[in-house]
Amino acid sequence: MERVIQFLEEKKIRITPMRQLLLEFFMENDGTFGLQELEDEFPKSDRITIYRTLKTFEDKGIIHSINNGIGEVKYALCNEHCTPVHHIDQHPHFQCERCEQITCIDSLVIPEMRLPSGFLKKEMELMIKGLCPSCS
Ligand SMILES: [Zn+2]
Numbered sequence: 821m822e823r824v825i826q827f828l829e830e831k832k833i834r835i836t837p838m839r840q841l842l843l844e845f846f847m848e849n850d851g852t853f854g855l856q857e858l859e860d861e862f863p864k865s866d867r868i869t870i871y872r873t874l875k876t877f878e879d880k881g882i883i884h885s886i887n888n889g890i891g892e893v894k895y896a897l898c899n900e901h902c903t904p905v906h907h908i909d910q911h912p913h914f915q916c917e918r919c920e921q922i923t924c925i926d927s928l929v930i931p932e933m934r935l936p937s938g939f940l941k942k943e944m945e946l947m948i949k950g951l952c953p954s955c956s
């Protein structure tokens with residue numbers, strides 16, 4: 821818990837119980853989580869508060885969002901180099917076709933790709949699909 825408070829202070833984020841709870845959850849559970857899963861995890865908290873907290877964390881460079889391709893957004897902890905203005909989450913994500921779990925592949929970096937002239941890149945996502953270690 822102390823680590824969570826220290827982290828929020830470093831990022832200059834006002835400490836609220838929900839922020840503490842959510843951040844602690846992300847730090848202790850390596851993985852990606854959607855709004856629904858977090859609601860199930862914190863049944864006493866309301867959906868709006870959880871959602872707003874996620875948005876705050878995303879704006880501050882603490883978590884990044886991942887689109888799972890079927891309209892659900894998942895969130896995962898950023899690496900420590902992320903800041904509010906510069907999210908450097910240039911890693912691929914892996915989606916398991918069996919358990920549908922999405923994993924950040926932090927050990928890989930998406931290579932720079934040169935677009936044909938006239939195309940302006942804003943962001944790039946790379947989703948790899950297949951079987952995760954527990955399913956293969
Ligand atoms: Zn980030």
Ligand SMILES: [Zn+2]
Pocket residue numbers: 916917918919920921951952953954955956
């Ligand atoms: Zn799996």
Ligand SMILES: [Zn+2]
Pocket residue numbers: 884886896909911912913923924925
């Ligand atoms: Zn990620």
